Amino acid sequence: MTDNGGWKRKYQWVxxxxxEEKEDWCAFHEGLYIGRVSRDKTSLLKGTFRWSGxxxxxxxxxxxxxxxxxxxxAWQAAKAVEDGYDAGLARSGPRPAIVAAKIGPLDADGIPLWLR
Known part of the structure; x- marks a missing residue:
């Protein structure tokens, strides 16, 4: 995924x-899954990037x-994921400690081992 429009990634994208797939990414913040971006290859809007947070x-x-x-x-979709997560953080406050237990062990890059 390339950075464009002056936007820089804030979170970890893998x-x-x-x-297998080169246009499908997941975003993480300290091991917490925060969203996904993928190119639509099948619908009437194929070629666009779907995002979800x-x-x-x-x-x-x-x-x-x-x-x-x-x-x-892709960078616009990734920005939407990150902006949505940041807005949710502002509403939700600090991450509860119990969340870390649900994430499980992380690799050296801060990505959950289940993804590797």
Whole structure:
């Protein structure tokens, strides 16, 4: 994923399916899954990038609406994920300690081992 428009990634982005899919990424903040971006290859809007935000391990996270959408470029979709997460953090406050237990062990890059 390239950075454009002066935007710089704030969180860790990794391929969702390493070695298989080159246009599908997941975002993490200190091991917490915060969203996904992928190129649509099948619908009438194919070629656009779908994005979705979420924190499934953090049940009290107050995400903003909309928490899904589309963008013309991958960086725009990634920015939407990160902006939505930041807005949710502002609403939710500090991450509860219990969330770390749900995330599980992390690798050296701060990515959950289940993804590797």
């Amino acid at each position: 391929l969702s399916w390493p070695g 979420g924190c499934p391990e953090w049940s009290s996270f107050q995400r903003i609406m909309p928490h899904t959408g589309r963008a013309a470029e």
